[in-house]
Each structure stands twice: as structure tokens, then as C-alpha cells.
Amino acid sequence: xxxxxxxxxxxxxxxxxxxxxxxxxxxxxxxxxxxxxxxxxxxxxxxxxxxxxxxxxxxxxxxxxxxxxxxxxxxxxxxxxxxxxxxxxxxxxxxxxxxxxx
Numbered sequence: 096x097x098x099x100x101x102x103x104x105x106x107x108x109x110x111x112x113x114x115x116x117x118x119x120x121x122x123x124x125x126x127x128x129x130x131x132x133x134x135x136x137x138x139x140x141x142x143x144x145x146x147x148x149x150x151x152x153x154x155x156x157x158x159x160x161x162x163x164x165x166x167x168x169x170x171x172x173x174x175x176x177x178x179x180x181x182x183x184x185x186x187x188x189x190x191x192x193x194x195x196x197x
Contacts, residue, residue: 097155105152117157124153 106113109123127149129135136142 101155105155108148108152109156111156120153120156124149128153 106115109120109127111120111123115123128146131142131146131149133143133146
């Protein structure tokens with residue numbers, strides 16, 4: 096589930112403001128994607144993770160159905176953005192507890 100917190104984090108990764116429209120978001124993504132693309136930086140393996148982070152942020156802001164496929168934004172090492180039970184949908188919560196009776 097995409098929360099307001101994830102949207103704010105995605106905006107900060109791409110370096111766009113809350114007032115940014117889709118053209119500004121797309122432009123910021125393309126600039127960063129070009130800079131951090133793994134094919135342009137073959138010697139640095141950490142670039143691939145940065146590229147995935149940028150791509151995931153863009154997908155979240157665009158509302159694509161693939162948003163969050165990497166899960167990087169949700170599982171950051173700072174533990175500030177770990178999903179709480181309030182962030183989960185009812186069915187995720189339910190399946191976590193009662194999947195053995197299905």
C-alpha cells in the first residue's frame with residue numbers, strides 16, 4: 096500500500112516539490128536515471144541499487160501498478176519507514192494471522 100509517507104520519500108529521492116506536476120517528475124526521473132543507469136556505470140555495483148530506488152520512486156509517484164516491486168522504499172535501513180499495522184490493508188493483516196485455516 097502506498098502511503099503519504101512513501102510519496103513524500105519518493106518526492107525527496109527525485110528532488111521534486113509537492114507542487115511538481117507529472118512533467119517535472121518525469122524530467123527529474125529521466126535526469127537521475129541517465130546519471131545512475133547501470134549500463135553507464137558498469138564498474139560500480141552500488142549504482143544498480145540507486146537506480147532501482149529512483150525507478151521505484153518514479154513508479155510510486157506515477158501510480159503505476161508495479162510501484163513498490165523492489166520494496167526498497169519500504170525497507171530502508173533507517174527503520175523510520177517500516178510499515179506498521181496501520182499501514183497494512185485489512186486482508187494483509189488477516190492473512191498474516193489466519194492463513195493456516197484457509
